[in-house]
Amino acid sequence: MADKGRTHLKTLIRRSAIQKRVREVAQQITKDFKGERVHLVGVLKGACIFLSDLIREIDLEVSLDFIAVSSYGKDKQSSGQVRVLKDLDSSIEGLNVILVEDILDTGLTLSYLQRILLQRRPRVLKVAALLDKPSRRLIKDIRGDYIGFPIPNEFVVGYGLDYAERYRNLKDVCILSLPPE
């Protein structure tokens, strides 16, 4: 069970604020791609909740695919090594692709994904991310086109984000502080 009642979880962004902002981001996408089709590529697993809320608010013809890359595992620090664990099911050539990420942190994952996806010649490649920690960026020119919330340098869980596969089902985005070992 997600033990939200315990002191190591502190709410950062409430469910109602997330819902409102996701709707705004979807409206912006709908406006930017008016009359066109968009192909959403969700980055598993963290983006799954954001993606499933976002897609239902986009008023366009939408198709969907997923890619999975190696993540932190049980560690809170990025190893800097990115690896594709599950590739896309179909070609993205000529499509309006929106890569849907949970959070932009150092930018290493996004930089890698942009590199491999651009080689497949989409018509455009945009990036939507629920959260952004700009102060942590190691790769300078990495940025999202549609950002839900900029956040401070804290480790967050909930609304799809995990720590060692836990807490993804929290409705709010919460700051996780682990007790010293």
Ligand code: 5GP
């Ligand atoms: P980056 O490659 O930008 O450093 O990290 C991107 C990935 O690291 C995210 O997609 C996410 O899986 C993970 N990550 C970065 N910051 C956090 C965080 O605060 N909480 C969680 N749960 N994952 C994070």
